[in-house]
Amino acid sequence: MSQPKPDELRVTTTVRPDRTAAIMAETGLDEKVLHDLVHAFYAKVRRDTVLGPIFAARIVDWDPHLDRMVAFWSSVALMTGRYHGRPVPAHTPLPIRGAHFDCWLALFRETAREICVPAGADHVIELAERIARSLHIAVADAQTAPGAIPPVR
Numbered sequence: 176m177s178q179p180k181p182d183e184l185r186v187t188t189t190v191r192p193d194r195t196a197a198i199m200a201e202t203g204l205d206e207k208v209l210h211d212l213v214h215a216f217y218a219k220v221r222r223d224t225v226l227g228p229i230f231a232a233r234i235v236d237w238d239p240h241l242d243r244m245v246a247f248w249s250s251v252a253l254m255t256g257r258y259h260g261r262p263v264p265a266h267t268p269l270p271i272r273g274a275h276f277d278c279w280l281a282l283f284r285e286t287a288r289e290i291c292v293p294a295g296a297d298h299v300i301e302l303a304e305r306i307a308r309s310l311h312i313a314v315a316d317a318q319t320a321p322g323a324i325p326p327v328r
Contacts, residue, residue, distance in 0.1 A: 202297075203295040213244045225275065243258070
């Protein structure tokens, strides 16, 4: 597993500094923990017989993807505002269904419990479950009606 770059070890940009600090204190999460979580999780994803081939067909250079995912989890879990992307359009063309989301969540839960303290694991797992649910709905809707904007639920 690669070591985090110095700028990944601290929250450099935060939308709500007080809230970010409170979340970090409550959960034991910080940029290094999220870096370790993302890297360990995607190492498992790459080895997984269900998810690995989907990622292998699309990602050649893993470093930028991992950096982007650390920024995503920093934004989601710590409210830092580091991630600026559009996950739904990135996932809609993928050959993924409910079973893929179930597999993703199982690996994520396992990894979170290995890497994070219990409060941090609970926090990111709850977020991951919400994200998976929302993304699954949006992807299924988009795959059913390509080009349509997914309805707000």
